[in-house]
Amino acid sequence: MSKLSLVGIAGLALVAAVPAIAADLPAEMPVKSTFVQRFTWTGCYIGMHAGGGWAHNTVTDPVLLVQDNVNLGGPGFTTVVPNTFDVSQSGVVVGGQLGCDYQTPSNFVIGIEGAASGSTMKGTRNIPLPDSPPDTALLTIKTDFMPAVTGRIGYAFDTWLFYGKGGVAWASSKYSLAGNFSGAGAIVPSIPFDFEGLSNRVGWTVGAGIEWAFAPDWSARLEYDYYDFGTHVATMNDVANGPGPLSFKTTMQMVKLGVNFHVWGWQ
């Protein structure tokens, strides 16, 4: 006998037995869904993620910052302006997220999420000081913290969710421009400089991902996010030589693998 036939006979037997069973049941059955029932993404979740991040910075004008400093080359020392350099960053991203979703009867899912990531994203570039050869300045950019608040919309195929997201993001970065200035050999010994800067930047983010509910309370997801933080002018301060401006135009990308624990949903 085929398995299908067995299922059919069992089904008939259940139908036939319903009145007898129903007579023994309490007036209201306890509602406790199981994973074999249709999954719903309605509910809230808390989780963690890890992945990789890459950033691209366009920096203007580190040469001017150093060479025209009053204690180094002095105003007007730089002969060609502006000087723009690209600096790439890369590193590991680890963080957590908290969000809530609502699944419509037509299986669309809308939600809101707050997330925060720590990062080791770092990039360096050695920048020549053209009016003071062979001096160079080492530019270092580190980004260590990125919170975001996003909305997401997606479509659910039972335990699978395909979604896009977008919202506001912040990034906390630290900048350093350090080296020695010799005035093309005119200053002996050369003057050390170390300009330090900080920024808390606001930008926008969009992304897309796929999430799979692999257990009654758990889901895993793979997500790509793009960030644009626009252009920011940071104050770079050297305790010995004084402050100056440096402009950063920054975009970022991240690929994150996450896991979420779902609460208050189908319980």
Add this chain to the structure above:
Amino acid sequence: MRRDRSDRSLRNFRFAFAFAEIILLGAWLTIGLTRSALALPSFARQTGQPCGTCHTSFPGLTPFGRRFKLLGYTTGGGLYKTTPFSNNAGPNEAYASLRNYATSVDGDGAAGQRAWVPPISMMAIVGFTHTQADLTPPTSPYKPNNNTVLTPFSGFWGGAITSNIGAFVQVTYNAPAPLSALTGTPADQFIHTWTWDNTDFRFANTARIGSLDLIYGITANNNPTVQDVWNTTPAWTFPFAVSNLAATPAAKTIIEGAFAAHVGGVGGYALLNDMLYLEVTGYQTLRFGQQNSLGLDPFATPGLFSGVAPYWRVAFEPNWGPHTFMVGTYGMIFAINPWFDSTFTQGSTATLAQSNRFTDIGFDSQYQYQGSNYWVTLRANYIREFQRLDAGFATGSSNPTDLLNTLRLTGEVTFGGNNRFALSGQYFKVWGTSDPLLYAAPTFANNSPNSDGWIAELDYIPFGLSRAPGWPWFNAKLGLQYIHYNKFNGTTLGAQDNNTVFLHAWFAM
């Protein structure tokens, strides 16, 4: 002159030890005459309860919260299975007392039915800071005043690992200080934003010895007093949240966090008849490289310990009806070898061969009253630090010995469903010996470490009610804090410039 100071120090030590002996003797006599059933009235709640069961105004602890911590963060009773392991029954008798009470109060009865969930949490504080005077320039990346900053942000492991072993482990992001805080020396490279934070691993169990009920355990932690269960001692004292931008008094005793997270310590503790708490723990500083790897700036501390630094704690906590009273003492002896090159200009991480010796002795007391729908908590803490500056004398300090004292007197009233509202106030004072080198300008005025002032705070916990929306996954606290200084770093002149309004939202997930 030096002889006079030495005699005075000796008298102070004798007084302190005599006081401790009296407390110990009195406590021993009392607990010996107390029936064990009365000694466990605070085993009255269990996890699976609302936040207000363990906390008055979090992280301030109730009597139940203190027992939960002493039992190694392992007490179960909630909806989810407590640990991934089930081969060890744990301190069953103590747990049974808690569960019986919780069943009678909350009637959940569904303990441990669902699968184990890792006890991982997150915390974020978003705060608006206004100081009476603007910040010292350059203030980048902040405005000169009226800044809103997300800091700190923390991730936690908080809970049971096995039935007898639990942990509280915190990793924290702290937003950077303004640019003006950088020194411009090579040592700035060791300033980090991500760091390991308060950490406390515990093994706990219970036993009965004659007529004595006993909770005993081992603690391995990284911050002297982080393991303490009264919110009088430095690691968990009020104010629980402060602005990262407002200046605070620069002089503190060493035990008030100078080596928080820069050390590792292992110790043993015992609570006898739910009344007398005893603990001894030894600490050693982490190596320079270890500190740096964990996100700590080694040069932010006075140096490295010479040998093991002992910490002791004695607290006597009788309780009757809704009243709980504690009187105790604690302290630590530090022998610290100062950094040889604290600016890292020479690239050295070495320390001087000679050490400075700091002996911190604290006396604290707490009274807690549980009303029908409110708590009243009064806390007092006094620390006296004896400084023998063998390594710093003539270079870092003008005196061979100095004294430094801190005092905090705190009152807290929480009321509403599960402590929905909290009103707290504190008077604080720091005072000590004048020392031209140790307390030099521009940080200090008049060669004095003295500061004093007041703190007032109003907190609202919107989801504090039992089974409130979000429970047990999310909670929040909205706080409005005002700090007023009468004297700041040795002077009343301009002290009020540091007065601070800190409006903050504290999220726990």
